Every structure is written in C-alpha cells, then in structure tokens.
Amino acid sequence: MLDPLMAGLVHDGALRLEERAFLGIPRSPRYPAADRTRRDAAVARLRAVLVDGAAPTQDDAALVALVRAVKAEDKLLDAPRRELRDRSKVIAEGEWAGEAVRRAIADVHAAVAAAAGAGAVAASS
Incomplete structure (x- = not known):
C-alpha cells in the first residue's frame, strides 16, 4: 500500500515511484526526485561550503547540520x-542558530538521554 504522503508527492x-523486485519478490519502492x-x-552549495571553504549562509549551515546528523557528507x-x-x-556548531534554537536542541538531547537512562534502569531491574 502506498503511503498517502508519498502518493501525494508522486x-x-x-x-517518481519505482517499483522494485528481487528474484520476483516485491521489495519496498523507491521514490527518487x-x-x-x-x-x-x-x-x-554543500560542495562550496564544505570543500571550497565558502562562508555558509544560515540556510547552508542548517543543511550542513542536517547532512552531518545523518553522516552523509561523504x-x-x-x-x-x-x-x-x-x-x-x-x-553545524557555529553561530547559525539563535540561542533559543540551540537551547531547544540541547533540551531534546537531554530528554533522549534521560529516556535512554530510564530504559536501561528499568531493564536491569
């Protein structure tokens, strides 16, 4: 069944929707641009900023942070x-985000760490 969001984008x-199969067995579809x-x-823009050393705009820095988060630079x-x-x-750690955004990101990281710690404690009981 096609995800409604992906169906809408197609x-x-x-x-584009690319149906795939391996040895006649259907596999999950791909959705290339x-x-x-x-x-x-x-x-x-990533090349200009990361390879050529161009000064990043706020949009460039946000994109770099996203790419870094999923470790996809290379x-x-x-x-x-x-x-x-x-x-x-x-x-990614530069001054592209305002202090409020930086605090929100830190709060999310702290919440994830706390949840992981609580899960580990519960599992060891």
Missing part, C-alpha cells in the same frame, strides 16, 4: 570523509 510530480535541479543546487560529496566531517562540525 501525484504532484515531485517524486522527479527533477534533480534542486538536489543538484543543494549539493553544489555520500554526497567526493572528498576525504575526515575533512568533510571536521568542516561540517565547525559549521
């Missing part, structure tokens, strides 16, 4: 992984 033309223009522009760019991770860390 219907609107943002994504129908138009790669925006992706290519985003990757070009999957999107052809450059040494260590250098990409180091540069993305500097940008």
Whole structure:
C-alpha cells in the first residue's frame, strides 16, 4: 500500500515511484526526485561550503547540520570523509542558530538521554 504522503508527492510530480523486485519478490519502492535541479543546487552549495571553504549562509549551515546528523557528507560529496566531517562540525556548531534554537536542541538531547537512562534502569531491574 502506498503511503498517502508519498502518493501525494508522486501525484504532484515531485517524486517518481519505482517499483522494485528481487528474484520476483516485491521489495519496498523507491521514490527518487522527479527533477534533480534542486538536489543538484543543494549539493553544489554543500560542495562550496564544505570543500571550497565558502562562508555558509544560515540556510547552508542548517543543511550542513542536517547532512552531518545523518553522516552523509561523504555520500554526497567526493572528498576525504575526515575533512568533510571536521568542516561540517565547525559549521553545524557555529553561530547559525539563535540561542533559543540551540537551547531547544540541547533540551531534546537531554530528554533522549534521560529516556535512554530510564530504559536501561528499568531493564536491569
């Protein structure tokens, strides 16, 4: 069954539906972008910021933080992984987000850590 959100994006033309099978057994579908223009522009900005050393805008820094969070720098760019991770860390931890955003992120991390700790204690009882 097709997810309603994904079905809507396919219907609107943002994504393409690719049905897949392995040895005749259906696999989960893929949803590649129908138009790669925006992706290519985003990757070009990432390259400019992470590889070429361009000063990031707030949007660039937010994108870098997202890419860093999923550890995808080296999957999107052809450059040494260590250098990409180091540069993305500097940008992601920089001053691109306001103090309120930074506190909210810290609160989320603290809540996740507390929940994980409580789960570990409950499991050991």
